[in-house]
Amino acid sequence: MRYRAVVFDFDGTIIDTEQHLFEVINEHLMTHQKDPISVEYYRQSIGGAAKDLHHYITSQIGEQATKGLYEAHHYKSQYLPMINNIKRLMEQLEQKQIPFAIATSSSRLAIQPALQALGLVDRVPVIVGREDVEAVKPEPDLYLTAVQQMNLNPVSCLAIEDSVNGATAAQRAGLGLIVNTNQMTEHMDFSHLNLEGMNMDAETIMAQCF
Numbered sequence: 001m002r003y004r005a006v007v008f009d010f011d012g013t014i015i016d017t018e019q020h021l022f023e024v025i026n027e028h029l030m031t032h033q034k035d036p037i038s039v040e041y042y043r044q045s046i047g048g049a050a051k052d053l054h055h056y057i058t059s060q061i062g063e064q065a066t067k068g069l070y071e072a073h074h075y076k077s078q079y080l081p082m083i084n085n086i087k088r089l090m091e092q093l094e095q096k097q098i099p100f101a102i103a104t105s106s107s108r109l110a111i112q113p114a115l116q117a118l119g120l121v122d123r124v125p126v127i128v129g130r131e132d133v134e135a136v137k138p139e140p141d142l143y144l145t146a147v148q149q150m151n152l153n154p155v156s157c158l159a160i161e162d163s164v165n166g167a168t169a170a171q172r173a174g175l176g177l178i179v180n181t182n183q184m185t186e187h188m189d190f191s192h193l194n195l196e197g198m199n200m201d202a203e204t205i206m207a208q209c210f
Contacts, residue, residue: 001196003158003176003209006093007146008086009047010104010111012162015080015118018046018184021073025057028069034060039184046185047163048105049136074110078117085180086160089202090123098210101126103146103159105136105166126150138165143173158196158209164188167195178205 012018026036037056045053058066093100101124104111108129115121126149133141147154159170159177162185170177171193179190179198190198196209 001176001209004156005098005147005150005152006089006100006158006160007103007143007150007170007175008100009159009161009163009166010102011106012046012182012185013083013160013166013180014086014102014120015077015082015114016182017073017077017080017114018162018182020077020080022184024069024073024076025053028065028072029057029060032061032065043184043188047137047161047165047167047169049130050105070110074113077111078113080114082118083182085202089160089205092202092206093210094123096206096210099126099150100124101128101146101150103128103142103169105130105142107131137163137169138172140169140173143170143175147173147175158205164190164193167193176209178209 008014022039022042029036042053057069090100106129108127108131126146128142128146128149130136133145135141143159144154147157154174157175159175161167161170161177161179162182167177167179167190176196177193178196178200181199
């Protein structure tokens, strides 16, 4: 299948914020003399609305401290490097003048510092976040909105994801799908999804999909 565009997930796909947020959450919990959360519990929230995780943290340390936790995470995220494979892929897409977008369950406002630091604000004309849709991943709304803003058909677009929630959203929206995992998502079960491939490098993606 030859695609005309790419829609990237952000957290865990473009930069490895998943491990970072897990560590920030536990730092704040322990500062308040609360037990840290397990990796298994955290993994359930990756790629989606993370409502259960949010409610749990709030119940432990209160709303104000939870707000401070997220602010610290987003502030520090701007210093995380872009995943090298994705950096190469974006450069190769640009060389071939293939457009790409971002569809994230995070809010655009929250990831704005990281987008600025990575130089993506000017490079990515379509960035869709949770404030732009009624439901985030695993619902398809984010991907459908991104594709619509690009004036393309979902089947002509390829999604790059790292989590089951995100991959499910992309598949429900009708996009082609590649999953590149990180240390937080590498043990997730993607067997029920129809993938173009897993953990593919930029050069292989370009050769097989464009």
